[in-house]
Amino acid sequence: MNRKTLIANIKEKKSFLCVGLDTDLEKVPPKFLEADDPIFEFNKMVIDLTKDHAVAYKPNTAFYEAYGASGWNSLEKTIDYIGNDHFIIADAKRGDIGNTSGRYARAFFHTLQADSVTVAPYMGIDSVSPFLAFENKWVILLALTSNSGSQDFQLLKDEDGLLFEQVIKKSQEWGSIDNLMYVVGATHPEQLKHIRSLIPDHFLLVPGVGAQGGTIQEVADAAFTKDCGLLVNSTRGIIYAGGNGEGYQERIKNAAAELHNQMKTYFT
């Protein structure tokens, strides 16, 4: 999906909601465990319930790899089922030497048909560039992540600035607003505003709303632009909002609708 279509989808729906599909069979309602492919069946339900509220889906590969080849099969089916009307993020946090990153790009862009993949910047240019060579596909580069460990290295400072600032600056030479986004955690609202000033036109993927403590309002106030420029992700706050008891479908839908309603107020 290209930038123009992504922005059009966002404006039409008045939503910048991304739903994380980190499906854990220890947390889904027990009836799904009876299915041939419980992960896919649960995802299918979540997608059906949230598709009018979300513009993007973000399966995290760890939750599929935990089940080996069968988990990868569920991931393939999930991405097929999402289809072309939503932006698909393979949250994989990959990155390797050039030759090898090229194979990952093939895995996520050709074999899986995702629109984008999250990439870790530690290994530098040749670990990122192979992903940028695919037309209408995106790299979402880790800048300032939402977790507590983000303090360990991402805030190291040399004469040219903090490490995450240098990741943002240096990577501007590798990609453009048409194929490069950044991950910035909602748990750092003050830094979100600063990062928006560094990159006024790039999309930001913002995890950390809900279970991790950030809010839509903090994120949008800090970084919403005329093109929106945001994809805000919620995972546990939506897909496990239902619990196991009767009416879980309604609670999942309501959780997505509630975030959508908050988002609508930013579109005039």
Place this chain on the structure above:
Amino acid sequence: MNRKTLIANIKEKKSFLCVGLDTDLEKVPPKFLEADDPIFEFNKMVIDLTKDHAVAYKPNTAFYEAYGASGWNSLEKTIDYIGNDHFIIADAKRGDIGNTSGRYARAFFHTLQADSVTVAPYMGIDSVSPFLAFENKWVILLALTSNSGSQDFQLLKDEDGLLFEQVIKKSQEWGSIDNLMYVVGATHPEQLKHIRSLIPDHFLLVPGVGAQGGTIQEVADAAFTKDCGLLVNSTRGIIYAGGNGEGYQERIKNAAAELHNQMKTYFT
């Protein structure tokens, strides 16, 4: 595999050779393409030809993911076939928020039964710790990688030193010589010696010998210890040494034997 067994295997074989299994179907002899599972059949041949020379195998997950669920199936079969007599490195360069890294640990240590997994440090402590919670399993943390992009961020310097030095220092608080190794590229022999002085007892996984330009002698002269302390990886220089013509099996075996012979001279 624990440290004691790893060292015993190394000393018995007089080898610290790790063979990379980055199997690319565009590069294997055409007869393998006729097999039901070409990747596994090629790996099986490489393992049979090199097992007396190598102490470790390192499949890189990118080469399997490029083929989707079927590639993961080949990876599972390959790891089963290697068995318990060799140290198995899942070269995956993973790392995510704690909850998610825990799922990756399950994928590589339970579902795949690898001994170790390579981990990217960018996301800090909670992205690494979940892997360290498994007994007799190892994290191999990226420190100074072999690729050209290693210059982009790994050499950034603040008052506490270069980024890769800080990754090494900080991670000492998270793991020990019994569950934590580091990736240091053979393309940086001067830094290898320096890193060995920082961590005299940790194992180092050293890629970059052969196709990438490093040599066994440079690496061993810089960082060989009384416990060896090294796993030196060669991939393309071994698994594609055979080419497609007659006698390729002998050429693969000879390529591994040649590195093994160089390594033997370091054991008295």
